[in-house]
Every structure is written in structure tokens, then in C-alpha cells.
Amino acid sequence: MIALPIMGVSAADITVRSSELTKQQQVTRDIGAADARLGSGGMGHRPLVQSPVNEEALPADQKQDESEQARDEADSDVDPRTAIPAGARWITDQSTYARIRTRSGLLDTSVRELKADDPIAAGIVDLDRGRFPRSPDEMIATQALLKSSGLHVDSLVRVRGFDRAYRIVGAYDLPSELGVEELTALPGAFIAGYTSAMKAAGSAYEGQNGPPSYLVSLPGGYSWPMVMHANSLGVVVESREVRLHPPARADVPFYRVAKTSTGVVQTGVQKAETVAAPVTVGALAILEVCLLAGPAFAVGARRSRRQLGLVGANGGDRRHIRAIVLSGGLVIGVVAAVTGTLLGLALTALLRGWLEEYVGKRFGGLALRPLELAAIAGLAVLTGLLAAVVPAVNASRQSVLSSLTGRRGVRHAGRVMPVIGLGAVCLGTGIAVFGSTRTDSVMVVGLGSGVAELGVVALTPVLVGAFGRFGRWLPTAPRLALRDAVRNRGRTAPAVAAVLAAVAGSVAVATYAASQDRQDHDAYTARAPRGVYAVSSGSDGGRELGAVRAAVEKHFPVSGRADVSRLVYGPRTCEPHSYQSGCGGFELQVPTANQCPSERVDDPTQLSLAERRSFATDWRCAYGGGQVAMDTEGDVTVGGPAVLHALGIRDGAAERALARGETVLFDRRYDDHGSLRLRLITDMAKQQTDDRTPSGEVRTVPVHVAGERTPYGLVAVMPRQAALAAGFRTVPFGSYYTTSRMPSGAQQQALAGALANFGSDAETYLEKGYQSKNHLVLLALSIFAGLVTVGAAGIATGLAQADAEPDLKTLAAIGAAPGVRRRLSGFQCGLIAAMGVVLGSLAGVLPAIGLRRAQLREEWSTYHTAVDNGWGRADSLPHVPIVVPWGTLVLLMLAVPLGATLLAAAVTRARPQLTRRADG
Template sequence: MSGTPERGTPESGGPRDTGNAEPRGTGPRDPESTEPRATGWAAGLSSWRAAIRIARRDAWRSKGRSAMVLAMIALPIVGVSAADITIRSSQLSPQEQITRDMGAADARLSDGFTGGKPLYQDPKANTSLSVAYANTDPDAPPSDTADTDTDSSKPIDARAGMPAGARWLSDTQVYAQFKTKYGLLQDPVRELKADDPIARGITRLDRGHYPAADDEVIATNAFLKSSGLHVGSKLTVRDLDRTYRIVGAYDLPSELKTEQVIARPGAFIAPYRAARKAANASVQDDYTTYLVSVPGDFTWKMVQQSNAKGVTVKSRAVQLHNPADSDVPLYRTRQGKYAGNYGGSSSGRAEAVTVAATIVGLAMLEICLLAGPAFAVGARRSRRQLGLVGANGGDRRHIRAIVLSGGLVIGVAAAVSGTLLGLLLTWLLRSPLENYVGKRFGGLTLRPAELLGIAALAVLTGLLAAVVPAITASRQSVLSSLTGRRGVRHANRVLPVIGLGAVCLGVGIAVFGSMRTDSTLAVGGGSGIAELGIVALAPTLVGLFGRAGKWLPLTPRLALRDAVRNRGRTAPAVAAVLAAVAGSVAVATYAASSDQGDRDAYQARLPRSVLTVMTSYDNVRDLPAVRAAIEKHYPVSGRADVSTMIVGDVKCQLTYGDGKGCGDVEAMRPPANVCPNDRPEGTEGLSLAQRRALADDWRCRRVDAMDAMPTSSGILIGGPAVLHALGIRDGAAEQALAHGETVLFDKAYLDHGALRLKVILDTSKTVPEGQEPVGPVRTVPVHMAAENRTQSFGVLAVMPKEAAETVKAAGVRTVPLGSFYTNSRMPDSRQRQALDSDLAKIGTDADVYLERGYTADNNLILLALTIFAGLVTIGAAGIATGLAQADAEPDLKTLAAIGAAPRVRRTLSGFQCGVIAVMGVVLGSAAGILPAVGLRHTERRHEWRYYHQMLDSGWANQSQVPHIPIVVPWGTLLALIIAVPLGATLLAALVTRSRSQLARRAEP
């Protein structure tokens, strides 16, 4: 080795050491040459053309590094371009949207629900049921209020609004219960002649054919998937003794996830209504619209003529060409002035643009930080070539041009490949994307300007990633480039000052935004500025980490020293890890805090592991079979059957009666126990202090609990077993129930030892404002329980059967409601699946609820964030480790030459990777907590402001006091700080070769 002449000496034949002098622009020139020298822009163009050729050749030679950087830049471009094409393709033109709604018809006519009274319609609304106001006099000026006549909602035939000579097609829908492979499925049935030319475009037949007979139907693919049926299956409807055959499968192009069945007009609804009536069961009213075809267009004047008869119209011509606002009567009303404004607020759009720009900017920063060290690797490996450029007359701008051209070449390749792959990916995944979006595309829509902008981001990202390596390479002397000597780099003293200032400014903005304003944008912007400041401080912070080397063993100390001495490649990798980890920690902290808030606010419907089964009056017949299935599969330790009180005939809903002949039972508060803001005069006349005092008034406390088994009165009829199921252990209350006394849980309803119940015989009658419904009142003696209504899970009172008999005299009757079940342990997944299977076989819509307690749903989010941060950390640390190995190759060969064990190479590489990962993860974890805490403080301010508004109005209570906890996800942080660096260390050690080929001297 000692006999080998050094480079740069006359003996070696290399260039002489001329000091650190830099060539000034041109090399030696042949004095006899008569070729004119290029000047100006021509010289610049020629030098850039040569630089691009050199960069393209280097990229082709270093295929692995080039592919890595290209993939790093191209992957986001693939995603963004695919998202752009998907979004634009899913946005239908007005003509396409109208065709999917009304087919080839000129208009769709609907009942305006004004009982035939004239109405005003908004032509800019997106549906036929547009914003409209009734008016009792068609010649009167536009009214701001609707007609309150009780007959105004009486259905009318929308055909009354059809012009003369129109051809129409009815479109009627009703819900029915189908017997499927798995049980019972309630879905809409539509009577429509789907193969008529007027309806062409509403449906898209996938397979089979349209119904040709009254016993044939077609079903959507979503219905077939949910029901387990297929084309050719027989379709059975509950309570209907006739069956239908599915002869085709179709899709609604804009509603792919809709479950629906289509039958021929008159083939289903009439016999279904008759069968339900014979079974003494209720049926939902059908809703009919009409598809209308007229000669020419359905004009705005024709629409107004239909409106005068109480019919709303969605017209193709009006939707495509809106009339002038002066021709729309609705816009002349006070409320109608705002009817045509369907756009979002400018502030909301500005915030969305700002957020999108921030995300794009951070993504570009992340890519630049990751790709920058890779370009530095290329520049370092090409330093001899760059030195030769300088030795032959090239100056610093030529060196910078060559390195920047590498970024340009990779950026252009990433832009082209990313955009083409995005288009190809969208085309290949068109069907899954349509299913995900929920509607068919009108076609693949390409916006060239948007795609060029996305591609330009890739080029810009490649150039930005090469900026720092270009500057670094241009500052190296020709001698150090040719000999491979590293030289001495002085630390930048300006960058740490800028970074520290940015950190202080960003933290100040974030703190001010969270403490003094409600702007989440200020918190996010301040946090972003602070994070950029930490990125600028990365070289200085890396130097501070170096002081910990004296406590480390030899190999990690060497790795740390190498990282500190070569901050140009270490700092970008640490900054990239920092940015990724900071974002992950911010989201994880916010998610964990939100999860804790949801956990604290969770309202259990029942004690844990208690089950309820509740059924409607139509399905009481299924209750014995459901109870048997529960007792068969669950570890039942107790059962309590309950009933409820109803007023009216069998058509009335069990809990909330509606319509003529339906009544209700209402618990009455004594006048002295009524909260002042519940009285007719409300809080008028009360001072601010009195309104605020209502928050602590026991009479104004709202019941903040989920109802264990909701009823209109809040009263359940049962025995002491009901108390056991609710988790209430009160011996006095159990004895009171056993002796026929009602147990009351809310003292606001206690009236001299009794509970007063008002029986409302007809809830459909209009009650003048400020008056109470009229009805007989019954009084039952009560026992006041020790527990309050919240602790009884929303149950107001438990009434024994003996007490319910006294209320029956007022026209009230009791019907079974369901059962409570206590379990000896929490049923497992297999038991729940077995029960669900039996319930499906029974074919009932009974409500079976098992209280499992609060279940966190963010564990998957935290895991995904940890994996993402880990991948970025390992990738960034791996890039920096590759650069370190390129720099340290002579040292490693020297170690091998003097007899160092092969594992030293692996160990050193592993610790080099681990050191970078540790520094980035620690700094990123500290930086990521700031935005999450700031956002939570902003939410807390918003909630407290709202609470004070409610307090001042007299509507606040203690249960509404804001609770916005801040929780640090220590599990996620520990996984990032310990597991991720350890994994990066082991992975780097495993992929590093143990041995290297020895040579007499290091290769240039």
C-alpha cells in the first residue's frame, strides 16, 4: 500500500493539486480552433441539453436508485390522478342525471302534499319535491306561510297537473317484507313498466328480461346479494299467499347499493294491501309519481299551471334551462329569497382549498425529504464525473445543472408513468370504483389541465428534491471530487436561527388559535410552521444527539458519530421521519382523545350483558318463538316480561300512535314541578341570573339516558324482575311492586304520593297553541324509588298489572311489549351468530339488543397509523443508511483488511439505520402532540361557548357541561419509539452484506 502513488501527484499521472481554486467558467481552449464559442441563451440551452443527457445516462446506469426515487414520486401521482379521474367521471352532466331520474320522459309529476292547494316551486331544486309554500288563494300575493288546514295534506292524484295530450307512466312504491334465504327482509317494491320507452334510462338490465306477466318481477343486484336469491328464484312475501318469479337483475345507475324489486303496474301493491288488511296488519301508504311525455318541452309556464293544482313538477327543460328569477313567484317571498342558493359558503370553500393545499404541500415536503438523500447518493457516487466536468472548464452552475437535471429526468418520468398508471388503474378498477362510489360513471372523464397540473407537481417535486444535493455537489472542489476526499464542511449558522424562529412563531400561532379563537386553521397552520422549523433545526438537533455517544458501546457510538459528522445526508432523513411520525402522532393523539370523550359520554341502554327483545304489534305473534331462541342459545339467568299501554285500534303504532283513532297515555307533572322554560311563557320575564340558575334547578334536569325499552309514556308494566334486569337493588321498591304499587323513578312526576296519567283518545286532533290535549286523567299511587331516572335507564316508572287495570277503564289496554333477559356471562360471538341464524329463520323484525358496553372503533386507525409511520421511518432510515455505506465504503474495506469480523459491517449498518430512526421518531413524537392538543383546546372553547349560550337562554343543565379530554396514546408512542427503530435496525442488518471485495485502494 505504501508503494502506491497517491492521486493528485505527478507520479500517479493525475491532475496536480492546485489548491482549492475553483474553475471560473471555461477550460483550456485550442488556440488554433476557429469555431466560434456559443454565447447567451444558446450556450445555456446547450449546457442544459448536455446536463440532461448526462443525468439520463446516470439514471439508466443506476437503475435501482432511479426506480426507488421514481416510485417514491410517482406513487402519490398515481393516487391523485386516479382520484381526479374517478371524481370527474362520477360527476354526471345535468342531462345524464335527469335521464337516470326520469328516463326519456319530459317531466315527473308528484303530489305537493297541499291537498290540491296552489303552491310555489323552486325550479333550481334537484328533486321534484322542491321547496314549495302553499297558498289558499291563487290570486293572492305570494305567502310566507303554508296552509294549516287539517285537510291540506290529503293525497291527490298528480295526474290533475298533466297538460292535455300528455302520455304518462305511473311509478308507485311501497315497502314489503320478503322471505329470503336468511330470514325476513323489508325493502321497497316498485310498480313500473320499466321496459317502456318513457322509462328508458332509469334502470339498467344486467341479466334476464323485464317482467312480461303479473307473476314476474326483477330485482336489483343489491337485493339479490342481501336476500341470497338469484334470477329464477321464487320470491315469497309475508302475509301474501301468491309467489313471484325473479326473471331479471338490474341496477339503478345512480344508486347501485339500493335494494329494490320492480313489478308490473297493478301486479303487487293491490293484492299486498288486501292481504295485509285481512291479516289485521298495517301497511305503509304507497307513493305514486308520474312520468310524462308531451309534444315539445314541458315549459316553465306548464310547470306553474301544475303548481296551481297542488302538483310539483321536475321538468327536463326547466332543469336544463332555468327561468329568470323574476319569473319565479317563490323568489318574491321572504323565505323564497334564499331558496335558489344551494352553493356552499365562500369561507367553507376557502377553508377546503387551504386544507387541500396544506396536504399537498406537506406531501411534497415529505417526498423531497425522502428523495433528497437518494439524489445525494447519486451525486456522491458521481463525484469523480462531476470533478472531471469541473476540470474541463465547467463551473458551479454546470455542476448544479447536472444534478438538477437528474431530478428533472426522474420527475418527468414519474409524471408520465404516474399519470398513465392512474388512468390505467381507474380503467381496470372502474367496476369496483363504481360500486364504492355507489353509481355508474357516465364515462371516463379526463380533464387535461388538471392532469397536467398533477404531472407538474411530480416534476416540481423532483427538482425540489435535487436542489440541496445540487448545491452541495457544486461547492465541492475539483481536487476533493477527483480524489474522493470529503473536505471540511462548516455548519450553517443561519438555518438554526430561522428554524428556532419558525418554531416559536408556529407554537405561538397554534396556542393563540386554540386559546383565543375558534379557528382550526390557525392551529393547523401554526403547527405546520412549527414542524417546518423543527425540520430546519434538524442538523443542529442531530448534533445535540451526538453528545449521547459517550454513554454508548463502540458500534452504536461509531454509527452516531458518523451520522453527526455527515449531517447533510442524516438531517433530511431525520426530517422525513420526523414529518411522518409527527402527522401520525397528531392523528393518533386526536383519535385517542376523541375516543376517550366518546367513552365518557357513552350512555348504556341497559346494564352490561343484559338483553332486551322488543316487538311491534304486528309481530307480537313472533314473540314466543323469539324468546325460545334466546333461551336456547344464550346463558340466560333471568327473564322479565313487560307490557305497555296503548290507546286505539290495531292500525296504531305500538309506541307512537299516529292518525285518526290513535291515542296515547301521557304522564303529567304537577304544575309546581314544571321547569319554567317548559311553561307556555317560557323564560320571558326572567333575568339573566334567573335563567342561568335554571341549570341547577332539579325541575329542569333533562333525562340524559338511552331508554331501556322506549314507550310513549316511559312506563313499563311488569313485576320485581324488571328491577333486577335494570340492575336496581331496592328491597322497598320490590315490596311495593309485589303489593300492587307503582315504582316511580323521577320525583318531578310525584304528585302527593301519586302519579297522574292523562289518556289522550285522539292524537290527530289539532290542539291550539298554549293549550294541553283534553282527556280523562287517572291517578295511581306510587312508591318513590331511591334511584333516579338516569339510573333506571330512562324508565319513568314500573307499574304492576293490578295498577294497570285501573287505567283500562279510560279506554286503555295493555299489550305485550317484550322481555328483559339477564345473562350469567357475556354471550360470545358463536352464541350471537347462532341466535341471529334462528331469528332469520323465524323471519321477524323484532328488535333484539344486547348491551356490550362501549366498544372503541379507533384501534384499527391507530394500528394503520403506526404501520404507516413505521414504513416511512424504515424507508427514510434505509435511504440514509445506503448513503452512509457509500461514504463509508473505504473505511469498511479498511476494517476488513485489518481483520475485522464480517458481522461488524452488518452491525454498523444496523445501528446507522437505528440511530436515524430513533432521532426522527423522538423528534416527531414531540412535534405531533402540539396540533392534536391545540385542536382539542379549540373544540373545548367551542363547546364552552355553546354551553354558555344555552346557559344564558335558560336551557342548559348539568349533563351538558362540556367534557373534552386530552389523552396521549402511550401504546402508539411506545410502539413508534421502541419497536420501529428496533425493526429498522434489524432489517438494515439483515439486508447488508457481511463481506466486501478487498482492493489495494478505494475505487474513485
């Protein structure tokens, strides 16, 4: 029982340390054997400053005029090769996105150009089988891509819209990103030709190429002064020398500039989420080891009482008996430490491949930290000694006569420990409440929860006695088992406490996980009702929509359809909101009275504190939008009442308004006394590059303001007749489909393949709703708690059988059926499990509630800071729900005790074993 937890802790330590790469290993995976990777900073030719740790970059001049900044960003990106020193050797690294044909249809994937077998790139990719590309028509693929696409080494891969085929000659992994789906070709073998083909076809995939970066090998390395020189040219550098030997903080301009800019910092909330589960589980796991080992040593001492009695009969005193029992604990602790550590190492080595897949990256090697493993082994030795203390003291107090005859004597319950336990519960609860309501410290909450947990453990004997009152309503076998457990609390209480600790830890983490899952669920913004499928195509004026709609209705379980169009302003040769020269567009105007006051000033902190705080309750400052399933551009969707039906919007007044030809407005910020104002833009291309372009004509459209606030990001729905009356054209754009059931993965791939057959560039979106992953966590916690509960209850049952062997023999002697022994053993185990599960469930909720309350307090603190700075919004109030996982609790309270009962009954011998009279 000591070796198994030590094995688990050792395996966890080795796994965590092995997954933590050294700086050298991480740099090698990022830039291979190169001395530096150079890339564009994305700010044109503007000088910048960067962090030496993670290559985060900021403009060197934060006070630059916005118009000048816009011109710089519109300028072409800087060529990183301008920062490559003379005499250096370099290779390119560039990626793009493409759709490849698979066995089931189409798959969006990344295609990379890199000479992966070049010595400079050594370490970036890990070739598993096959070979690297040698010619322009060869590629290698990641294991993840081969698995999802159904392709294999030596397959031909074809890219949609590109007439070239490539042969896959090898399979590889990215050591730090095992789940990435990627193809890699030689430089110049794919991106240039594919980009030209997409540009000629007018595809949306054109222009999605990532900027090239350059892996540079340079004698002497790329120093920090060289990095700062490259920054002055607008180039960001990832340097091996700088990463391994960072410069002094005073020599890094980035830190001075970052103080005046907005940065992302890990808040107390994020820290709580990071450490809550490990701290809770770790503390309770240590307690678990101690509590499980105590009853196990008590079993051994109880079975050895005759031998200990013989020691006393031959002149040994209490010191000798205590030394014998403690020495046994020491020996067992040392053996458990060595065995558990070796088993943990073997288990990690055996499961290394699976663990790497689970973590998502390759280990740098099996990292053994001698001091940490020695501390874990020391815990085993200390546990063995501590667990043997109470049995040693009890054994030394036994008289020689009672030890030799097997008489147990009269046991009295202690009165001091329950008082200490009650005080610890009150103190721990007070600390946890204080930590969650008055401070932002997760450690205070954890400390209070741990103290309260220990108090409950100390109160376990009293609580076990309280359970004895239920015996009068139980049948014979469970009544005898319960009374035996109550009479012998010295062996029952530690086992119940062990079960309590295991269940409390599992319930605490399960409650926290379920609460976080509810918070994520509430924060999830759906783009449409679950099961709604949106498909749109803006190319060629929507001429391919007929074929697209036919394909959708053939492959999907469609139950309804709502067609939508887009508003168009400008020549008929222009696409909607096209940025070609001479093509127009429009934008919605927010009336001045409806603008949030913070939007009227450059710096909200210039306003008074009272004004800034008022924004939090001002409806004009609330953001009620969200992402849309179909982006019509311009925030206006042309359609009728069917659009509302498809999106599940039940608003009779809005439906009647659309039927009458009125525009329905969902965002009341745009409401200008019953009308919607649209400012025309005569030249979108000129507007994009010059903010000083004079405003165009403003057209007004009468609107009906709906009660619902921007459902699924919908701002306005305009009937076609209203659009024509306002002087706009409409172009078919797409459809919303409602489905009778969620389309399967095979149906989705079949539809993607069908759309590819006629070269459609349609954009699609299927709303699947919030996808929770915590059900696996809750199931794993339930299984863990169940196994530990059965183990602890089994130990207590073995101790009960050792203690009650004379009673069982008496039952057999007076004619009790053989099954009585099985039933009694089963109910002893089941009752211990039931008591521990009930108490652990009640005790485990406290840490989770405390941690969630601390998180809520931290979020409110962050929110109030944002409000005081003028950025607080009424629709962004902190929301930290507390959810009790009733399913997990019911599973623990019912299934675990029942399983323990049946298992104990099954492994117990029905007939007593014949022994010598002196043992009985």
C-alpha cells in the same frame, strides 16, 4: 421517490373527480330520461314553496293556524297527477318494505314498483345480468341483496305473509347507491296485493308504503313557472330543466320563506370535520415529497462525485457542476411527472371497480382535469429541481482533489437554520393557539400547524445532534451508527425530517380520528346494556309471547329474563293505545311547577335574555331521556325488580319499592309531591284529530323517585298490583333477555327464521353497543406511516453506505466479521426511523389538538346562541374530547424502527464490493 407520491396524488385527483357527477349525470340517475319527477309534498293540499336545487319544501304560508295545519296534514295527500300537463307521458315509481325469506331466515328489504325498461326510466337502474321483468310474477334484485340473502338470478323469492312467489330474472345496481338492498317489480305486481294481505293480517308492515311519484316526459321540458304552479297544488317537482338551469335567486319564493324558518346550515364544526384531514394530509404530503427527494439526489450526487471531479479537472467551473446536477434533477422531475401521472391513471382504471364499491356509487367516467394533472406534474418537476439544489451547491463546493480522491473534508453545522427553525416553531405554535382559542377558523389552525411543522424540520439537525448523547449507553454497532448519523447531519437530517413529516401527518389524523371516535362514543345513546335482547309483541293481547319466548331461549345464549306488560285503559276489545274509535288511553302529566319555562310560551324569545340563559342550568329544561329498546307506549312499563336487573340498574331502594308494590319514577319532572298523574283519554281516535277534546279524568299513583335519570329511556316502572289498584288493565307485552355472550349473526338469523315459521310479528332489538369504524383508519394510517418511514430510512441508509464505504472497507481490512456490515447498516436505518418517529409523534399531536380546540370553540358558540334564543339545555353542553391514540403511537415507535432495522440488515451485502483503488 418522486414518481410514487405523484402517482398517489394523481390517482386521488382522478378518483375524486370521477366520483363527482356532473349535473346531467346526477339528474339522469335520479329521474332517468324523464323531464321531471312529481311527488306529494306531504302537506296535504296546502300551497308550498320549494328549493330548485334539492327539492326541499316549506309551507308557503308560515303563519297558518296550527289547528288548520293539523287538519290539512290529516287530509289525504294530494295526487301529483293533478300537476301533470296535458299531452305528457308518465310512469309510476313507488316503494314499500317487506320481509323476504332467505337461506338463513328473514331479511327486511325495499320492494319497488317501476317499469325499469321503459325509455323514461333509462339511467335509474344499471342491469348487470339477466333481463328486466316481463310478467307480474318476475322481479329483479340488486347485487347487494343477492349477496346478503344468498339468492341468485333464477331463484324464487317469497315474502313473509304473502302467498305469491316471484322469480328473480335479473341483477342490477342503483348507480349512486351500490349498497342498497332492493327488489323491483312491474307496477301493480306487488304493493297493492301485499298491502291488502298485511292489512288483513293486522301486520305492522301495513301502511309502510311510500307515496307514489310520477316520472313525466314532456315536450319542451318542465319549466320553473310550471314547478311553481305545481307547488301551489301541494306537489313537489324535481325538474331536469330547473336542475340544469336554476332560476335567478330573486325568482325563487323558497329563499324568502326560508329566512323566517329553521334551516340546517353547515356549521364551522362540520366544515372542520370535512377539511381537517385532507388539509393536514395534503400539506404534509407535499412536504414529504420534497424531503424524500433531497436525500435521494444527494445519494446520486455523492456517487457521481468522481465524474463531477473530472469535469472540474478538465476546466469546468462551479456553474457547470451546478448545472449538471440541476439538469439531472430537472430530467428526473419530468420523467417522474410523466411516469407518476400515467401510473396514477392506470392505477385508477385498474382499481375502478373496487373504488366504486368503496365510494358506494359508480363513476360517471374517468374524469381527467388537465389543469389539475398539469399542476401535479409541475409539482414533480419543481420538486426535482428543489431537491437537486442543495446537492448541486454542495457538489460545486467540493475541491477537484477531494472529489477525485473521495475525501469528504470537514463539515460544519449551520447556525442560522436552527434559529429560523426555533422561531418558526414558536410562531406556528402561537398562530395555532390563537386560531383555536380566539377564532373559529380551521385554516388559521392549519396554517399555524404547518409553520410549526416546518420549524421542527429546520431544527432537525440540532435534534439529531441531541440524540447523539444517548450513544454512550449503546452497544458497539448501534453506537457507531448513531455517531455516523450525527457526524453527517447533512444526509441524516433530511431523511429524519421526511420520516418526521410522514409520522406527524399520520399521528395528526389518527389523533383527530380517535378524538372524534370518542366523541361519537360518548354521544351514542344505548337502549339497553350491551348484549341485552328485547322482544315484544302487542298483537292479540300478547297471546303469541309464549312461543316467541321459547324460540328466543332456544336459539340465544340466555342468562336471564324479565317479563313486562303494558297499561291498558278502555274496553277489553281494544288494543293498548289503539286509535280505533271508542278505544282509550292515557298520558303522563307534567306538573306546572316542573315545566320548563320555555314550554309555557309560544316564542321563548319573548322572555328576557336573563330568563333564557337560566334555562341552561334549569333541571326542568334538561332532556335526560333516550330511545327505549321496547316501546310500551305511554312511558309506563309494567314489571318488577327483574326489569331493573335486566337493564343493569343497581338501585336497592327502587327494587324494594317495586317489591312493596310502589311505582318507581325515573324522570322527576313528572313527580307531583310523591305521586304520578295520568290523564285518561276516553277516545284516542277523536283526540288524535281534534286537539279541543276536553281533558279526561286524572288518576294519581304514589311513586318512589329513583336517583338515576331515565336510564335507557325508561320513565316509570309500575308493579302489576299498583296498576290494578289504579283501575288499569295490564296486557303482556314482551321480555328483556340478558345473554351470556353476544349472539352471533347465524343465531340471529336462525331466531328470525324461527319466529317467521309461526308468523310472529314480534318486534326485536339487540343492543350491540357503539360500533366504531375508526380502527381501520388508524391501522391504515399506521401502515402508511410505516412504509414511508422505511422508505425514507432506506434512502438515508443508502446515502450513509455511499459516504461510509471507505470506513466499511477499513473495517473489513482489519478483520471485522461480515455481519458487522449488516448490523451497522440495519442500525443506521433503524436509528433514523426511530428519531423520525419520536419527533413526528410529538409534532403530529399539535395540529389535531388545535383542530379539536377550534371545533370546541365553535360548538360553544353554537350552544351560547341556542341559550340566548331560549333553547339551551343543561344536558347538551358541548363535549369535544381530545384522545391520543396510544396504540398507534406504540405501534409506530416500536414496530416501525424494528422493521426498518431488520429489513435494512437483510438487504445489505455482508461483504464489500471490489472496486478500483481510485474510487476508494
